[in-house]
Amino acid sequence: MGEVAIRAEGLTKGFGQGETFTLAVSDVSFEAYRGEMLFIVGPSGSGKTTMLSMVSGILRPDSGRVMIEGEDIWAMGEDALAHFRLHRIGFVFQDFHLFPRLTTAENVAIPLVIQRRDWGEALTEARRFLDIVGLGHRADIPPVKLSGGEQQRVAIARALIGQPDILVLDEPTASLDGDTGRNIIGFVRREVLNDKRCILIITHDARIFEFADRIMTMEDGRVTRIDQGGMAHVAHEGV
Amino acid sequence: MFGILRIAYKLLANDRAKFTALVMGITFAVFLMVQMTSMFAGVLSRSSATVYNVGASVWVMDPAVQTVANSIPMPDSVLDQVRSLPGVKFAVPIYSGGSLVKMADGTYQAVTIMGLDDTSLFGRPVMEAGRIEDIYGENGFIAVTDSEYTKIGSPKIGAEFQINDHRAKIVGLAKVSSNGLFGVPTLYTTYSRALQYLPNSRFTISYILVEPKSAADIPAIQAAVARAGYVALTRDAFVRQISDFYKYKTGIGTNLLMMTVISFIVGLSISGQTFYTFILENLEKFGALKAIGMTSRELVAMILFQAGFVSLTGYGLGTGLCATMIWIARARMPDYAAIITWGNLLLALGMVVVIAGISSWFAVRRVLRIEPFDIFRG
Numbered sequence A: 001m002g003e004v005a006i007r008a009e010g011l012t013k014g015f016g017q018g019e020t021f022t023l024a025v026s027d028v029s030f031e032a033y034r035g036e037m038l039f040i041v042g043p044s045g046s047g048k049t050t051m052l053s054m055v056s057g058i059l060r061p062d063s064g065r066v067m068i069e070g071e072d073i074w075a076m077g078e079d080a081l082a083h084f085r086l087h088r089i090g091f092v093f094q095d096f097h098l099f100p101r102l103t104t105a106e107n108v109a110i111p112l113v114i115q116r117r118d119w120g121e122a123l124t125e126a127r128r129f130l131d132i133v134g135l136g137h138r139a140d141i142p143p144v145k146l147s148g149g150e151q152q153r154v155a156i157a158r159a160l161i162g163q164p165d166i167l168v169l170d171e172p173t174a175s176l177d178g179d180t181g182r183n184i185i186g187f188v189r190r191e192v193l194n195d196k197r198c199i200l201i202i203t204h205d206a207r208i209f210e211f212a213d214r215i216m217t218m219e220d221g222r223v224t225r226i227d228q229g230g231m232a233h234v235a236h237e238g239v
Numbered sequence B: 001m002f003g004i005l006r007i008a009y010k011l012l013a014n015d016r017a018k019f020t021a022l023v024m025g026i027t028f029a030v031f032l033m034v035q036m037t038s039m040f041a042g043v044l045s046r047s048s049a050t051v052y053n054v055g056a057s058v059w060v061m062d063p064a065v066q067t068v069a070n071s072i073p074m075p076d077s078v079l080d081q082v083r084s085l086p087g088v089k090f091a092v093p094i095y096s097g098g099s100l101v102k103m104a105d106g107t108y109q110a111v112t113i114m115g116l117d118d119t120s121l122f123g124r125p126v127m128e129a130g131r132i133e134d135i136y137g138e139n140g141f142i143a144v145t146d147s148e149y150t151k152i153g154s155p156k157i158g159a160e161f162q163i164n165d166h167r168a169k170i171v172g173l174a175k176v177s178s179n180g181l182f183g184v185p186t187l188y189t190t191y192s193r194a195l196q197y198l199p200n201s202r203f204t205i206s207y208i209l210v211e212p213k214s215a216a217d218i219p220a221i222q223a224a225v226a227r228a229g230y231v232a233l234t235r236d237a238f239v240r241q242i243s244d245f246y247k248y249k250t251g252i253g254t255n256l257l258m259m260t261v262i263s264f265i266v267g268l269s270i271s272g273q274t275f276y277t278f279i280l281e282n283l284e285k286f287g288a289l290k291a292i293g294m295t296s297r298e299l300v301a302m303i304l305f306q307a308g309f310v311s312l313t314g315y316g317l318g319t320g321l322c323a324t325m326i327w328i329a330r331a332r333m334p335d336y337a338a339i340i341t342w343g344n345l346l347l348a349l350g351m352v353v354v355i356a357g358i359s360s361w362f363a364v365r366r367v368l369r370i371e372p373f374d375i376f377r378g
């Protein structure tokens, strides 16, 4: 196994107050490694999204720490954390969240634009990443004209363009049909994963378990078990 | 930052329907507002036309006078009193009154008659044809070739009318810098002929025009005139008094205020609402941008840029449209009273800024409240 990419220590998060209080995540600790694809599974409401949000720097834990490369991300200020996410973490959302009024290439270029990269340069780079996800020929049309699977690949290109070393995907295949979902995750496994990168995927979809290195199960806000996935100890190459 | 603003621009401009609605809303509001205020400014400037045309520095009048057209005659003794004040360089009377002209074809036309002081002809207009001295000639009148000139049949030098059974002969044509509001032609003659031709009350002086020795003498002159029971107003103060009369005592001002409020509401409801809808539609995407690593400051900059861009585009179109309209109207109706003043433009700009401010305030509040976590959760 590679170096530790992420270390979560005692992560806890509750929502609401009094009667309506829910402890969504309770004292979760784990490590994720560079070069691995870690799946997070478990019943609905078990705290998967809440946990991954804390790990990826978009939801502040009530207690516990998230260490990435030895840095306690929740000790950072708001702007520093935004900067950290921009350069280090790629997000893929269940609903893609692509802007319908921008072209596919412009959507993909957004992280570089936020990084203050030159517009033309960002678009050239976006085309390159669209090529990688096999959509180079779709660069100039709005993403709404693409199929669901294609849109998710655009979203993956957007998540990848900043060359993040951590990629988080929440139910990336939920809006897609079975085969498309499998193809996408297979693609991520083959082309996106590399020795430096750690990919965390929340999923319900048992058909893609074969692509996992490890599978972490959550129940009632706790990690109940971690299993080896279908790809344990498989070497890989990728972008 | 430029790239981020470029994204902001594309998000908005590529949404053709909303962008059009937004710009049209602002354009329409600005157009309404500038049009109304310009009409009013036109009316105001014309209402003081006589004051500008005569050009005296200080006007002495009865305290009850509200507009220049409605003078209240003063006795000759006031003129002597004013002339004897130490700060006064000279003071002359002027006559201003309405009358009817009977034209060659037997029809009547209302006119304003200005009677200039016989010795100085102070307040004389700029001559276009003929010599001002001819005004002393028998039955001499000078016609003003303003937009009302045609109403007395565009008389040439030598044309004749009757005024109260007296013969009147045009001896010159003059132009004035400012057209009057009331749509009647103006004739100039001497003060004494005006008294002779027109029926008079016991008192005859409409205004006393005063030239002070220096501007510093004006307060003392005003105080002395006030002690005598009259008022002395500087030209600007008189213009202001006339404007205030139209603004506050005629209902025009209230209507204008209402129209301004209406255009504001129109602008805010069309553009403000559209902008808010636009933000709501993209809210999740803005949340995704936050997750990706855009700071709140950058999001606010995007929104302000969008609001600012739409507002200025609408403002430019609105004022342009208004200027074009007024220009066309002027070309067709010389009488059309409307002027776009800097004040009008600033006022409309202020309104647009307030609309943009309110719209973006709501938008910013909404966007700052979204949690990337909620977007991630779906």
Ligand SMILES: Nc1ncnc2c1ncn2[C@@H]1O[C@H](COP(=O)(O)OP(=O)(O)OP(=O)(O)O)[C@@H](O)[C@H]1O
Binding pocket: A015, A016, A022, A023, A024, A042, A043, A044, A045, A046, A047, A048, A049, A050, A051, B377
């Ligand atoms: N913003 C919130 N306010 C209140 N409760 C919340 C909030 N977010 C999550 N919860 C609660 O926390 C618990 C965990 O939610 P979470 O979304 O992390 O579950 P999940 O495992 O991702 O479920 P799913 O598989 O349905 O996505 C749930 O009981 C949920 O209702």
Ligand SMILES: [Mg+2]
Binding pocket: A048, A049, A050, A170, B377
């Ligand atoms: Mg979830």
